[in-house]
Amino acid sequence: MSKHHVTTTINGEPTEFLCETQQTLLDTLRDVLGLTGSKEGCASGDCGACTVIMDGRLMCSCLILGVEAEGKSITTVEGIADGDHLHPVQQKFLEHAALQCGFCTPGFIVAAKALLDENPNPTETEARYWLAGNLCRCTGYDKIIRAVMDAAAEMRGETVG
Amino acid sequence: MPTLNYAAPSTVDEAVKLLAGSSGLAKVLSGGTDLLVQLRSGRLKPELIVDTKKIPGIIGIREEGGGFVIGAATPGAMVEAHAGMNKAWPGVVEALDLIGSTQIQGRCSLAGNLCNASPAADSVPALYAAGAIAVVVGGKGRREVPVEQIPTAPGRTSLAKDEFILEFKLPPRPPRSSDAYLRFIPRTEMDIAVVGVGISVTLDEKGVCTAARLGLGAVAPTVLLVEDAADALIGHTLDDATLAKLDGVARAVCNPIDDKRGTIVYRTKVAGVLARRVAAIAFDRAMGKLQGKTH
Amino acid sequence: MNYVPSDLKVVGTRPVRPDGVDKVTGRAQFGADMVMAGMLWGKVKRSPHAHARIVSIDASKALKLPGVRAVVTAADFPDIASEEAFVGEGPMNFRDLSRNCMARDKALYEGHAVAAVAAISQAIADQALDRIDVKYEVLPHVIDVEAAMADDAPVLHDDLFTGGVEPKPTKPSNIAKRVYFKKGDIDAGFEQADVIVEGRYTTEPVHQAYIEPHACLCFYGADGQSTIFSSSQGQFMVRSYVAKLLGMDIANIRATAAEIGGGFGGKTLVYLEPLALALSKKTGRPVKMQMTREEVFRASGPTSGATMEVKLGAKKDGTIVAAQHVLKYQAGAFPGSPIQPGCMCGFAMYDIPNVEVTGYDVVSNRPKVAAYRAPGAPIASFAVECAMDDLARKLGKDPIALREQNGARNGTKTHYGPTHQNIGFLATLEAAKSSAHWKSPLKPGQGRGIATGFWFNIGGESCASVHVAEDGSVSAVSGSPDIGGSRASIGMMVAEVLQVPAERVRTIVGDTSTIGFTHVTGGSRVTFATGMAATMAAEKVVEQLKARAAMIWEITPDAVDWRDGAAHPAGTNAGAFDPLSLSDIALKAARTGGPITSEVSVNAQGAGPGFGVHICDVEVDKETGHVTIVRYTAVQDVGRAIHPSYVEGQIQGGAAQGIGWALNEEYIYDKNGKMDNAGFLDYRVPVASDLPLIETIMVEVPNPRHPFGARGVGEVPIVPPMAAVGNAIRDAIGLRMASLPMSPPKVRAALDVANGDD
């Protein structure tokens, strides 16, 4: 079978690509489209470094076939900021030093954005469970959780001391 | 190397034909959260992947005849967001909610969880307890099968080569009925169940159990429907003696293995512990004493 | 020069790191993100056996596959003679490193590389692996450390004879080395003791589990001049190791540090780079390789598992008079466990007159261990700090008070020789004792434990340069890959010296051809040693700036002061001139002598020892054995926090890794010596919902050897957690869990035994 021709939308841009059946969405993002912000940490859905939003749902792009992107709308880490204007989650990750090596960061940014889209006022426990599919080995999660909670507060328009 | 083909049929008939016509291994793709891992690891080398998600009705939840019909490929997140399901079947919902991460929830389906035929699948004990019916379609037409008749052994199901599950039916709920699911894992998320217990009960006004089903996961080659649990519960309130009996019944049916996730001894003990705990939650829910998530 | 804390304007603040925006937007380029025109994909064929002789390797079928360009085996690499060298992270034998990268004669563990292939796509490379026919003669294997020490154990290396014993053994053994330290008279010490506690402890190997798998892109040029782009803790390490393993001149390799997705010690050596460069040499094309997660677990270094015995003797008043420690560390398939530092660290926190420590470095059929945060110390301290807790209970003493009474202070002579100087252990204990956490009550059923930890924090070779651009903005070049924010800390120190805002300084990591040799980013040495070099380079730039200003003003450089980022006349005698800012001077650089720039190399001597005290509260589900960490506080002497957020982050991250080590992380083997949990599903690192916020208390006892007083901070925080958690569990359930991980089945089993319900 020849390659599949896939027509999709990535970060708001109409996109076409060719892929083989066994190539995951992560493979096609990274190796075909050059969108290397999504990372491969495990290729088994256990680390969350490849997290994307597809048709409004948070997913691991390593657990989606590239061909399944047909007709979908996908947001990757490259599509979170509005041009040069960082999303509050990104800004708070910087301010709170919520990253050390930065490898898991793209997945956390996408997952945290999806959390706040769905639940603008999460408790710390809700944030921790929502983000449990994103592994970070550097930070112990402390500053990540603080950054997410602070971003939530800012997006709700609350002033934070 | 054999080429891996992919098809996304838009009708049941087309899908059945593709499955029937495949010369090698053909796999049905719904959420893909198990299938893609198996593909990547090389454990499975199918010739054809049939993506069923374009078949009308295979994603979605509808109320029908007082019960619920859940499309086979409906992602967990969609079930979790369904108010009616949360009210009627909180145990099924929490079982689905425990499968993997938020990201997995966006994809994982009841059909995939059942047909992967892992004894440790989280939603399966809850489906067994619920008395769910799988609507199976295939070359010989459509048939309705109790879910506990689908898995036959680890990784094996009773489905024919050209069959797949289209949807699940959950029966109407009598008054004072509820369900619950608990599993034990070493961490708080992301692990495969060491033991999983789903229970569904109906009580009378005094809190005496009139109907009960208990599904037990990860303690035998397939998920078990524990008939003796019903005997232990029916006709009783959830007093200490009943709980002790339930604990004993759950332990008695265990036939687990020693592996990286737990030992025989440990799994057996925890099965009893969780049976007691999950029963307490379901009884409280049935009597209206407990609402919402327990984790 | 040393800087006065009260004068600091940049050091101690929390600016956004220079590489931050790229990392939150997905633009940062990690090891696997780089591509080159004409690039091939490399993959590794690995041994399915724990121990096997390689009878033959036939790659002919693989090479016939369209798209396959080359296969390499050990025959493509020089056979290097055994030679011990010390290369930054610990002893390194290049013969062993070569044979770890590619098995020669024998496969020594499941996952050991036996061949590598380059092909035009990943899928074809994968297919080619299946077509490489390797014939093995399977040999008996041994996994566990004490089994490997037995007389009748299968021997991994028939030329390995136990070192450190006299007379030299005549029979080969899996015991690579015996290490022995003693102070005072151990027998006399125990004779004086009123109270003795003894324990036997075991730990399992745990992996660094960085989220980024190893990855590289290598290109062997037509004349041998080669480039390597890879994720590692040291581009200079990669360059010199690859040169050694391939028999190349070091200067023929230009190695660039990709952004690195975590290392923790595990990326202080090479696995893929020599294979990729050898494949590139054979094909004339760039070759990219990246490990799968499974390969990371099976074939890259975890740290040792161990079996230990500890015996402590004390007077009734709590004075510890004797301490004995026996440590048996798994090294993996080649010698080189962190047994030496393990033997040194266990008792380094204490002033004990009579000490005896015996260690064994033992090979077995597991992946060769690699450094992991404070290598060796967490294992040793798990045993010692559990025993200290038992001793405190037996004496009826508060565990912090017992440690204060016997704690090391300035002038304490360690059992391995050096005398502690400028240390903050007692201050750290005091801060723990005064913490809100320590003073807070426990809820019913909860338990609290404390434990302490030590690491040396050495310096070593580093280079840094500082360049003033024409507009007065500043670039700093560091030789150290930045894993956890060191570009920020280095830039801040440079900004502090130049008296400009942190944002005015842009720090980059230089490749091996643009900056001088710098040891790996490891042992928490970067802010200390590379920071020292950068500070000195900035100071030299200030001298130049003053000289340039003096030239402009026609006065002597002595008459120029540098403050607030500008040259000022030193006093009224110097003349009345308007200040000249960095930009003013930079603009005139051509006319005053050319570019303003400085590079400094140092070999930083002296250690800045760090101490930590961790407090942990747990709840134990007695029916399932599940342990929940309900509160956690880490107290540490950090010298001076350059960027406090990243210091806190190091402490929190180390504590979290230690909690994982304590509760769930372990290598699980089947009876055939194959790893049974090589993935993040069953190798259970802590997830966000497993942990509470981790409170940090930074104690600042300045390190006089560093211009700003910094100490390394990244090693210490992984040392105390295992015992802190274990002591908390002991407090909660009354049982000593002496075997890591303290996983639910083990806790439940211990409770059952205690209840007679076995």
Next chain:
Amino acid sequence: MPKVVISGSSCQRFTGGKSEFEVAATTFRRLVLELEQRFPGLGKQVEDSMAVAIDGEIYQDAYAAVLKPESEIYLIPKIGGG
């Protein structure tokens, strides 16, 4: 004369088990040369794989370090990190 102590067992094979001795030297470089002369192999071993603590201060590479007559020098294993 500066006193040299071998900490641990790593070097004692060169000294016939002796772990403490005095060496006439005013710099560490001179000390290494003296050790090599007195116990062949020891000087090289110290250079290649040992660190030293001179009056408490740890040096990994210490040629230039000055020794005082009352100095105490411990030969210890080199220290790395993670």
